[in-house]
Amino acid sequence: MNKKTQQRRVFVVLLLPLALFFAVAGTVFLFPHENILHLVSFLTALLLSVAIQAAVFQRHIMPNVVELQKFKQIASEQEKGAQMLVRRDLELTRANEQLRKLDEVKSSFISVVAHQLRTPLSGIKWTLNLVLKGDLGALSEEQQTFLFKAYESNDRMIALVNDMLGADRIESGKIRYQFAPLSLLPVIDAVLFELSPLAGAKGVAVQFKNRPEKIPLVRADAEQMRAVLQNLLENAVKYSRAGGTVLIALAAGNREVTVTIKDDGIGIPQEQQKSIFERFFRASNAVKVETDGSGLGLFIVKSIVEKHGGRIWFESEEGKGVTFYFTLPVAQAV
Amino acid sequence: MIQASVGLSEGEDSYAVGANAAQDALDKLGGEPNAVIVFSSVQYDQEKMLAGVRSVSKNAVLVGCSTAGEITTDGPAKRHSVAVMAIKSPDIAFHAGVGENIAADARVAGRKTAEAVKEQAPGGVLNAFIMLPDVLTGNGADIVRGVLDSLGAHFPVVGGAAGDDFEFKKTYQYLGDKVYSGAVIGLGLVGNFKMGIGVKHGWIPVGAPKKVTKSSGAVLHELDGKPAIKIYEDYFGAERAKELKTEALARLAITYPLGMQVAGSEELLIRDPITVDEKGSITCAAEIPEGSEIRLMIGSREEAVKVAQEAAKNAVSQMDGAAPKAVIIFNCIARNKLFGDRSGEEIGAIQEEVGRDTPLIGFYTYGEQAPLGGEVRNMSKCNPAFHNETVVICVLGE
Numbered sequence: 001m002n003k004k005t006q007q008r009r010v011f012v013v014l015l016l017p018l019a020l021f022f023a024v025a026g027t028v029f030l031f032p033h034e035n036i037l038h039l040v041s042f043l044t045a046l047l048l049s050v051a052i053q054a055a056v057f058q059r060h061i062m063p064n065v066v067e068l069q070k071f072k073q074i075a076s077e078q079e080k081g082a083q084m085l086v087r088r089d090l091e092l093t094r095a096n097e098q099l100r101k102l103d104e105v106k107s108s109f110i111s112v113v114a115h116q117l118r119t120p121l122s123g124i125k126w127t128l129n130l131v132l133k134g135d136l137g138a139l140s141e142e143q144q145t146f147l148f149k150a151y152e153s154n155d156r157m158i159a160l161v162n163d164m165l166g167a168d169r170i171e172s173g174k175i176r177y178q179f180a181p182l183s184l185l186p187v188i189d190a191v192l193f194e195l196s197p198l199a200g201a202k203g204v205a206v207q208f209k210n211r212p213e214k215i216p217l218v219r220a221d222a223e224q225m226r227a228v229l230q231n232l233l234e235n236a237v238k239y240s241r242a243g244g245t246v247l248i249a250l251a252a253g254n255r256e257v258t259v260t261i262k263d264d265g266i267g268i269p270q271e272q273q274k275s276i277f278e279r280f281f282r283a284s285n286a287v288k289v290e291t292d293g294s295g296l297g298l299f300i301v302k303s304i305v306e307k308h309g310g311r312i313w314f315e316s317e318e319g320k321g322v323t324f325y326f327t328l329p330v331a332q333a334v
Numbered sequence: 335m336i337q338a339s340v341g342l343s344e345g346e347d348s349y350a351v352g353a354n355a356a357q358d359a360l361d362k363l364g365g366e367p368n369a370v371i372v373f374s375s376v377q378y379d380q381e382k383m384l385a386g387v388r389s390v391s392k393n394a395v396l397v398g399c400s401t402a403g404e405i406t407t408d409g410p411a412k413r414h415s416v417a418v419m420a421i422k423s424p425d426i427a428f429h430a431g432v433g434e435n436i437a438a439d440a441r442v443a444g445r446k447t448a449e450a451v452k453e454q455a456p457g458g459v460l461n462a463f464i465m466l467p468d469v470l471t472g473n474g475a476d477i478v479r480g481v482l483d484s485l486g487a488h489f490p491v492v493g494g495a496a497g498d499d500f501e502f503k504k505t506y507q508y509l510g511d512k513v514y515s516g517a518v519i520g521l522g523l524v525g526n527f528k529m530g531i532g533v534k535h536g537w538i539p540v541g542a543p544k545k546v547t548k549s550s551g552a553v554l555h556e557l558d559g560k561p562a563i564k565i566y567e568d569y570f571g572a573e574r575a576k577e578l579k580t581e582a583l584a585r586l587a588i589t590y591p592l593g594m595q596v597a598g599s600e601e602l603l604i605r606d607p608i609t610v611d612e613k614g615s616i617t618c619a620a621e622i623p624e625g626s627e628i629r630l631m632i633g634s635r636e637e638a639v640k641v642a643q644e645a646a647k648n649a650v651s652q653m654d655g656a657a658p659k660a661v662i663i664f665n666c667i668a669r670n671k672l673f674g675d676r677s678g679e680e681i682g683a684i685q686e687e688v689g690r691d692t693p694l695i696g697f698y699t700y701g702e703q704a705p706l707g708g709e710v711r712n713m714s715k716c717n718p719a720f721h722n723e724t725v726v727i728c729v730l731g732e
Contacts, residue, residue: 075542086569086590086632100674158586172498173412181690219690309682309690332691 091208107171114164121161124154163294166227167279170303177224177307181217181331184225184250184257191229192248195237203242206233207248216252225328232261232298232324238293239286239322240265256310256327264321273316277302281287285318303328336423336527336732338660338693339363342406344415348378351416352386359420360390366418367391369428369521371662372508373405373697374399375414376498380506380513384417388511389613391420395428397521398508399466400606401697402497402667407685409678410670410693410698421660421697426732429454432509433480434517440472442684443518451522452484460485460522462529464662464728465493465703466516468505474620474701475720478520482718490710492728494664494699495619500671502583502608505700522627530652532645532727533708535604535666536637539593539629546594546626554592554605554616561614565592566607569630573590577614578610584688588668592721593631593711594622598706598717604631606668606701606722619701619721633723634671635679642680642725646687649729656731658688663696664726670698680725689728702726 018151127149130136130145139147169175192206199206236246249260268276268283275281280295287293305312305326312326341358345351350699352374358369370391374383380400388396403410404417409419421428431450433443447465453457464483469476474495481491496505509512523529544565548556557565565586567575578584584607593602605628606619622628650658670677684695702721709715 039625079541082630083569086540087571087574089632090570090586091573092592097674177408309685329690332689 039241056302073262082102085205110164112166114161118162121158163296165298167296170300177221179221182220182222185215187202191233195233199237204237204240204244206246209247217252218257218333220308220328220333228301228304231301234262236263256329258325258327260325262323267318267322269318269319336659336730338419338421340406340695341418342694344416345412348382349386351378353385353390355416355418356387356390359418362423365422367394367422369421371394371419371695373401374416376400377414383514384508395430396510397430397519399496400498402500403670403698405663405696407694409681417695426523426665428529429518429522430509432514432517436472436516438466440476441480444477445483445519447520448481448484451520455522455524459525462523463491464521465518466507468516469495469619469701470505471516476717478720488713488716491703492726493703495701497700518705523563528586528653528656528731530649530729531704531708531710532649533643533704534645535724536600536641537631537633537723540632541630541661542609543627543629546622546624549624552618552621562616563610563614572726584610589672592628593675593702594626594628603712604723619722635673638669639680639683643683645725646727649727650687652711652712658692658729660730661692661694662728664699664702665696667698668722668723
C-alpha cells in the first residue's frame with residue numbers, strides 16, 4: 001500500500017488568478033504530493049497571498065472602477081442634457097423668430113394705419129378751423145363750443161397718430177441722429193416755456209431747481225433731446241394733481257450729465273412698473289386721469305436716450321409721484 | 335496724424351447711393367482722402383455703385399467688398415446700404431492689390447495678393463495687412479496661408495470674407511474702379527501708426543468632443559467614424575436635422591457652429607457649417623483637419639456682447655494709450671443672426687471701449703481673419719488664422 005502510493009505520485013495543480021493593481025495574471029502552482037506538511041504550508045502561503053491581493057483590489061482598484069463607471073454615467077447624462085438643451089434652444093429660437101415676424105407685421109400695420117389716418121385728420125382740422133373762424137357764416141355760442149370740442153379731440157387724435165409714426169420711425173431705424181456737443185440749458189428753458197400754459201391751466205408749479213449757469217456739453221441730437229424732455233415734462237404735468245409741483249434738476253459728473261424730473265402726482269402702481277417703457281403701455285390709474293394718450297411716449301423716450309448712449313430709470317410710489325432720471329454722455333473734447 | 339470719417343447711404347439708384355455715401359464721408363473728412371474703404375449690399379448694381387463712389391473719391395486707393403450687412407458709427411445698417419470710410423494721413427501709405435481666381439488655387443490667390451501689395455511698398459516692407467477674400471469659391475484658410483507665404487508666418491493680418499446678404503451665391507470685391515468676384519483684395523499699410531486687434535467669439539462648447547476621422551479641406555465627412563451630419567442629428571433630433579440636408583443652406587446650424595481646439599487660442603476656433611450633402615458630409619466655411627477634436631457650440635446674446643466689449647478693450651490696450659482714430663470691424667453674419675434686431679447692442683458695447691464718436695466701419699462677413707488671440711505685440715506669437723462666428727476689431731491710432 002505504502003509502496004503503491006510512492007509509485008503513483010499525485011500532482012496537485014492550483015490555478016489562481018492574481019490581481020495586481022491593474023493587471024490580472026494567472027499563476028500556476030505545481031508540486032508533488034509527497035509530504036502533507038509541505039502541502040499545508042504551501043496552501044497557507046498561497047491563501048495568504050490571495051487574501052492580500054483581494055484586499056489590495058478591494059481598497060485601491062474597486063473605487064477606481066466605481067468612479068470610472070460613475071464618471072461615464074455622468075458624461076452620458078451630460079451629453080443627453082446637452083442634446084435636450086440644444087433642442088429646447090432651437091425651439092425657443094424658432095418661436096422667438098416667429099414672434100418677431102408677427103411683431104413686424106403688427107408694426108407695419110400700425111404704420112400704414114397711422115399714415116392713412118393722417119390725411120383725413122388734417123382734412124378735418126382744416127375744415128373745422130374754417131368753420132370755427134366764421135368764414136362760412138356766423139356760429140351760435142353753443143355751436144362754437146361744440147365745434148371747438150371737436151377741434152380739440154381731432155387735435156388729440158393727430159397727436160396720437162404722430163406718436164405712432166414716431167415710434168414706427170424709431171423702430172424701423174428711419175431716424176438719423178445728428179449728434180453734436182449740446183448745452184441742455186437752452187433746450188430745457190424752451191421746453192419749460194412751451195409747457196407753461198398747460199401747467200398754468202392745471203395749477204401745477206414747474207420749477208427748475210438750482211439752475212446752474214454752466215453745465216458740461218453733452219453729446220446729443222438737439223431735436224430728439226427736445227422730444228425727450230417734452231415728453232417727460234408733459235407727463236409730469238399731466239399726471240400731477242392741481243396745486244402739485246414738478247421739479248427739474250441737473251447733475252454733472254465727469255462722464256455724464258444726469259437729468260432728474262420729479263413730480264408729486266398719481267405715481268405708477270407697483271405691479272405695473274416693470275412695463276412702463278413698453279409700447280402702448282398705460283398705467284391703470286393714468287387711464288382714469290387722462291383718457292387719451294398713446295402709451296408710446298416713454299417707449300420713444302427710452303429708445304432715444306439709449307441711442308444717445310445714456311440710461312433711463314425711475315422711482316415711484318403709487319399716489320406719491322414719479323421721479324425720472326436719465327443720463328447723457330458728456331461730449332468728448334475735440 | 336490720422337483722420338477718418340464714415341458715410342452711409344441707401345436708396346434705389348446704385349450710382350447715386352455709391353456717390354452719396356462717398357460724399358457723406360468726404361464732407362465729414364474735409365480734404366482729399368488717401369484711402370477709401372467701401373462695403374456694399376449686393377442689392378445694388380456693383381459696377382454702378384462703385385462708379386458712384388469713384389466719381390467722388392477720385393484717385394484715392396480704394397478697396398472694399400460686398401457684405402451681409404454694413405456697420406457704421408451709427409450701428410448696423412437697418413437696410414441694404416453702402417458704407418464708405420475715408421482715411422487721410424500724412425504718416426501712412428496705403429497700397430492695394432488683388433489675387434484672382436480663388437477657385438483655381440486659393441493659396442496662390444492669397445500669395446499673389448500679398449505680393450502685388452508688397453511690390454508697391456518701398457523695399458517691399460509692410461506694417462499691416464487687411465484682406466477681403468471671397469470664400470464661396472475656395473478654402474479661406476488656404477487664402478490666409480497664401481498671404482502668409484508672402485508676408486511671413488508671423489504678420490499682423492486682419493480681414494473679413496465678402497458676403498452677399500446671406501444668400502451664399504456670389505460675392506464681389508472692389509479694387510480701384512474695378513469689381514471682381516472670386517478674388518481676394520489686400521490693403522497694405524506702411525508708416526507710423528499704431529494698430530490694435532481684438533478677436534473673440536464667446537461661443538461655448540456643449541456635449542462631448544468628437545474626433546474628425548475623415549475630412550478633405552473644408553468638407554467634413556466623418557466624425558468618430560460616422561457621417562458628420564450625425565452630430566446635428568444627435569443634438570437637433572433627426573426630424574430637424576433633416577432640414578439641413580433638404581435646404582440649400584444649413585441655416586439652422588449657423589447659430590450652432592462647430593468648434594475645434596487649436597494651439598495659441600483660449601477659445602476654440604469656430605467653423606461654420608454651410609451646406610450638407612446627401613451622404614451627410616458637411617461643408618464648412620473653412621478647413622477642419624483630420625484628427626481634430628470638435629464640439630458643438632452654442633451662443634448667447636449676453637455672452638456675445640460681453641466678449642465683443644472685451645475684444646474691443648484688448649484692441650485698445652494694444653495701442654499704448656494712443657486714442658483710436660478709426661475702427662474697422664469684421665463681424666460674422668452668424669452673430670447678426672444670433673442677435674436678430676438687437677445687433678446694435680454688440681456694436682454699442684464695442685463703442686464703449688473705442689469711443690462712441692470714433693469713425694467706425696465694418697460689415698457682417700462669411701469668415702474673419704486675424705491673429706489667434708489678437709496677438710500683435712509679441713510677433714513670434716502672432717499667428718493669423720481664418721475664423722468663423724467671431725468678431726474682429728481693428729483699431730488704428732497714431
